[in-house]
Amino acid sequence: MSHSSHDxxxxxxxxxxxxxxxxxxxxxxxxxxxxxRDRGTDRERIRDEEQQREQEESAGYDEGIPLAExxxxxxxxxxxxxxxxxAEVLPPLSAWATRLYTISYLxxxxxxxxxxxxxxxxxxxxxxxxxxxxxxxANVGGCILMGFFIEDRNxxxxxxxxxxxxxxxxxxxRRLPSTASAQERWLKTHKTVKKSxxxxxxxxxxxxxxxxxxxxxxxxxxxxxxxxxxxxxVLSTSSSLIDGRGRGDSFMAxxxxxAITVSMSIAAFYLGAHLALALDSWIPIIPFRFxxxxxxxxxxxxxxxxxxxxxxxxxxxxxxxxxTDALFAIIFAPLGCLFRFYMSLALxxxxxxxxxxxxxxxxxxxxxxxxCFDLQHVAxxxxxxxxxxxxxxxxxxxSRFPGAAAEIEATARSILVSCQVLQAVMDGFCGAxxxxxxxxxxxxxxxxxxxxxxxxxxxxxxxxxxxxxxxGLLVIVMGSVRWSRGYVALVYTTFVQSMSYVS
Numbered sequence: 001m002s003h004s005s006h007d008x009x010x011x012x013x014x015x016x017x018x019x020x021x022x023x024x025x026x027x028x029x030x031x032x033x034x035x036x037r038d039r040g041t042d043r044e045r046i047r048d049e050e051q052q053r054e055q056e057e058s059a060g061y062d063e064g065i066p067l068a069e070x071x072x073x074x075x076x077x078x079x080x081x082x083x084x085x086x087a088e089v090l091p092p093l094s095a096w097a098t099r100l101y102t103i104s105y106l107x108x109x110x111x112x113x114x115x116x117x118x119x120x121x122x123x124x125x126x127x128x129x130x131x132x133x134x135x136x137x138a139n140v141g142g143c144i145l146m147g148f149f150i151e152d153r154n155x156x157x158x159x160x161x162x163x164x165x166x167x168x169x170x171x172x173x174r175r176l177p178s179t180a181s182a183q184e185r186w187l188k189t190h191k192t193v194k195k196s197x198x199x200x201x202x203x204x205x206x207x208x209x210x211x212x213x214x215x216x217x218x219x220x221x222x223x224x225x226x227x228x229x230x231x232x233x234v235l236s237t238s239s240s241l242i243d244g245r246g247r248g249d250s251f252m253a254x255x256x257x258x259a260i261t262v263s264m265s266i267a268a269f270y271l272g273a274h275l276a277l278a279l280d281s282w283i284p285i286i287p288f289r290f291x292x293x294x295x296x297x298x299x300x301x302x303x304x305x306x307x308x309x310x311x312x313x314x315x316x317x318x319x320x321x322x323x324t325d326a327l328f329a330i331i332f333a334p335l336g337c338l339f340r341f342y343m344s345l346a347l348x349x350x351x352x353x354x355x356x357x358x359x360x361x362x363x364x365x366x367x368x369x370x371x372c373f374d375l376q377h378v379a380x381x382x383x384x385x386x387x388x389x390x391x392x393x394x395x396x397x398x399s400r401f402p403g404a405a406a407e408i409e410a411t412a413r414s415i416l417v418s419c420q421v422l423q424a425v426m427d428g429f430c431g432a433x434x435x436x437x438x439x440x441x442x443x444x445x446x447x448x449x450x451x452x453x454x455x456x457x458x459x460x461x462x463x464x465x466x467x468x469x470x471x472g473l474l475v476i477v478m479g480s481v482r483w484s485r486g487y488v489a490l491v492y493t494t495f496v497q498s499m500s501y502v503s
Contacts, residue, residue, distance in 0.1 A: 105202025147272025328424030
């Protein structure tokens with residue numbers, strides 16, 4: 001083989017590694033530079049010879065591929081011995097059944113993703129916490145799971161075409177080296193099929209998307225800017241933590257929130273992908289028959305049953321505090337998740353280098369959260385007037401004006417419910433509508449197939465525009481109230497404790 005031929009082969013082998021240095025782990029290769037036509041025939045011949053040589057050398061090869069080689073082909077099949085897959089044995093699902101299962105998975109995992117986010121926020125909000133943004137850890141956890149599911153090669157292996165032949169025993173985890181073009185074809189097939197699986201959509205779009213929240217991230221950035229980010233270590237009756245913040249301190253505070261959240265979320269995304277690679281030999285394969293015959297049918301009852309049960313518990317709650325903490329939020333969460341899913345389907349393909357659907361839902365959810373936050377902190381709507389004093393023991397004492405006392409109590413209860421509903425819209429609908437995990441996954445894969453400079457340019461543009469528009473919108477919506485009439489401190493927790501005595 002000539003010296004020039006060796007150089008061509010070296011270029012072929014180095015290209016995937018160079019692309020992988022800046023591309024997401026789930027996309028190993030991208031388009032190669034345009035070749036001269038007079039060398040096309042030689043290049044195809046060299047590629048065929050190299051592929052044949054690798055297949056001959058890999059006879060009996062099993063396991064041992066280093067983690068840097070992150071792709072694996074299904075076992076090589078001889079054309080004259082066409083084997084069937086598990087997915088081909090069962091009849092295909094109808095479009096109606098696929099849609100029903102997908103929506104059911106989204107409803108089910110949106111509920112649990114929202115509960116997981118609220119639980120993580122409660123666990124990471126305590127006196128002396130080093131990070132005041134409780135949603136940061138929920139965003140980090142959701143990005144870890146998103147990276148893991150995207151990079152995983154085993155969970156849905158049977159569904160995307162693992163060959164099965166009763167007459168021959170085959171190792172489902174066999175690793176065969178292949179050329180870069182074969183790896184690229186396999187990756188495209190794998191991602192295309194996996195994205196159409198209802199369970200995969202539920203885990204990524206449903207759970208990870210609802211576990212993370214872009215609108216809460218933007219809210220905390222604005223509160224840092226306005227010096228209203230709550231610190232449990234500071235007990236103050238005022239809505240501001242520190243009176244007299246110096247010039248430039250607000251700018252440093254909002255930059256800290258933005259930089260910490262974005263950097264940690266990107267690192268968490270790659271951590272999840274690395275975990276999928278490191279645990280490759282231990283990750284189980286979900287049988288396709290079990291998914292089709294058991295999980296898909298079971299989730300229809302679980303998803304809609306959990307949603308309906310949450311509605312009933314919100315009407316007749318065992319404890320009134322549950323409405324504020326979780327019940328109202330998980331009622332609105334599936335609506336936000338479904339809205340994000342269909343908006344992404346309709347708009348993301350419009351501009352390949354700028355996911356318009358994800359951008360739209362993040363901005364819409366952020367705007368809705370800002371309006372709800374304003375209403376919640378306005379006296380008489382979501383917060384009580386300062387002149388009202390709700391006495392939980394008033395009903396046990398004689399009153400000179402019983403009618404007025406009853407009216408004040410009824411007004412206080414209605415304000416409590418309105419405050420709870422506004423909090424549920426922020427935590428449930430806005431939290432599930434907006435997403436950080438999908439946003440980070442798009443940032444790391446945007447512009448694939450183009451040059452490195454274009455990929456970086458589109459990624460930075462997408463990130464800066466998303467955060468700039470989101471924060472700017474909250475400055476207009478929330479800042480117009482905060483810096484004019486001011487916010488009234490919430491006391492719905494006091495209402496909940498007081499009404500527990502009355503009941």
